[in-house]
Amino acid sequence: MAKVQYNEITVKKTVTMDGDPYLVLSNSISKKDRQKASNNVRMKNLRSGNVIERTFHQSDVLQEADLEKKQVKYLYTNRGESWFCTPDNPKDRFSLDATVIGDMAKFVPENSEVQALLFDEEIMSIITPVKVELKVKEAAEAVKGNTSSGATKEVIVETGYSVHAPQFINIGDVIAINTDSGQYTERIEKA
Numbered sequence: 484m485a486k487v488q489y490n491e492i493t494v495k496k497t498v499t500m501d502g503d504p505y506l507v508l509s510n511s512i513s514k515k516d517r518q519k520a521s522n523n524v525r526m527k528n529l530r531s532g533n534v535i536e537r538t539f540h541q542s543d544v545l546q547e548a549d550l551e552k553k554q555v556k557y558l559y560t561n562r563g564e565s566w567f568c569t570p571d572n573p574k575d576r577f578s579l580d581a582t583v584i585g586d587m588a589k590f591v592p593e594n595s596e597v598q599a600l601l602f603d604e605e606i607m608s609i610i611t612p613v614k615v616e617l618k619v620k621e622a623a624e625a626v627k628g629n630t631s632s633g634a635t636k637e638v639i640v641e642t643g644y645s646v647h648a649p650q651f652i653n654i655g656d657v658i659a660i661n662t663d664s665g666q667y668t669e670r671i672e673k674a
Contacts, residue, residue, distance in 0.1 A: 485546070485547040486544050486545075486546060486547075487544065487545045487546065487547050488544060489520075489521070489522050489539040489540055489541055489542075489543045489544070490512055490520070490522055492507055492510060492522055492524050492539055492545065493507060493510050494507055494508065494509060494510060495507060496547070497529070497547065497548035497550055498526075498545040498546065498547060498548055499545065499546040499547070499548045499549075500537075500545055503528050503529070503530045503531070504528075504529040504530065504548035504550060504602040504607060505526040505527060505528055505529065505535075505548070506526060506527045506529055507524055507525075507526045508525045508526055508527055508534065509524070509525045510522055510523065510524045510525070511523050519540055519541050520540075520541060521538050521539065521540050522538070522539045522540075523536065523537075523538050524536065524537050524538070524539060529548075529600070529602065529607040529608060530602070530605075530607060531582075532582050548602060549602070550600055550601065550602055550607070551600075551601040551602075552598050552599070552600060552601070552610070553598070553599050553601055554570050554596050554597075554598060554599075555567045555568070555569065555570065555596070555597060555598075555599045555606075555609075556568050556569070556570045556573075556594065556595070556596050556597075557587070557588075557591050557593065557594070557595050557596070557597050557609075558576070558593060558594065559593045560588045563581060564578045564580075565578060565579050565581070565584050565587075565588055566578050567579060567599075570596055579606060579609070583606060583607070583608055583609065584608075584609045585608065585609070585611070586611065586662065586665070587609045587611045588642065589642055589643075589644040589662075589665070590611055590612075590615045590617070590642060590644065590660060590662045591611060591615065591642065592617065592641050592642055597609050597610065597611070598610040611662045612662065613661065613662055613663060614659050614660070614661055614662070614668065615659070615660055615662055616657050616658070616659050616671050617640035617641050617642060617644075617657065617658060617660060618640065618641045618655065618656070618657050619638050619639070619640055619641075619648075619652060619653065619654055619655060619656045619657070619658060619674075620639050620640060620641050620643075620654065621638065621639040621654065622636065622638040622639075622648075622652055622653055622654050622656075623636050623637070623638075625650040625651065626650070634649070634650050635647040635648060635649055635650065635667075636648065636649075636650055636652070638652055638658075640658070640660070644660075644665075646658075646660055646665065646666065646667050647666070647667060648667040649667070649670075651670075652667075652670060653673075653674055654674065655674025656670055656672065656673055656674045657670070657671040657672035658670050658671060659671050
C-alpha cells in the first residue's frame with residue numbers, strides 16, 4: 484500500500500487511519516512563522532459515516548486506503564432494509580444498512596445495477612451516479628395562467644422521490660435529477 488505524506492492528504496483522497504478508511508472532504512496546508520507546516524483536514528469515516536477534523540504535521544504518514552469497486556444489483560427496500568444481490572446470481576442476496584446506502588434509494592429504481600465501494604471485502608458505501616434519469620409517476624396539472632418563467636410544481640418519480648419541476652412536466656416524462664442537490668435538471672424524454 485502506498486504511503487501518503489501529510490501534504491498529500493488532499494480532497495477526494497482515501498486514506499486508512501486506525502484501521503478505518505477515510506475520504507478527505509477538505510484540507511488546507513498552513514505554515515506559521517518559524518513553525519513547521521501543518522495540514523488541517525476534514526474527513527469522513529467510510530465505515531461509520533462520522534466526519535472528523537484532524538491536523539497532520541510533517542512527521543505524520545498515513546496509508547492510502549485500498550478501496551475496490553464492485554457491481555451489485557439493487558433489488559428493493561422494505562422496512563428500512565435495502566436488499567442487493569450479485570448481478571449474475573440473484574440467490575446471493577444481502578442487505579445493507581441505511582447508513583451505508585445513504586440517499587441511493589431515492590434516486591435508483593429497483594432492479595438497477597450500482598457500484599459498491601469495498602474495503603477489506605466489506606461494503607462501505609454505494610456510489611450513486613451524480614445524474615439519474617427517472618420516469619415521472621405523478622404530476623399535478625399545470626395551473627392555467629401560472630406559466631410565468633420559473634413556476635414549478637411537485638412531481639413524484641418512479642422511486643417515490645418528490646422533486647420540484649417546471650409546469651410543463653407531465654406523467655410519463657423522463658427527467659434528470661442531480662443526486663447531490665436532489666433537484667430537477669432537465670427533461671430527457673417527453674411522454
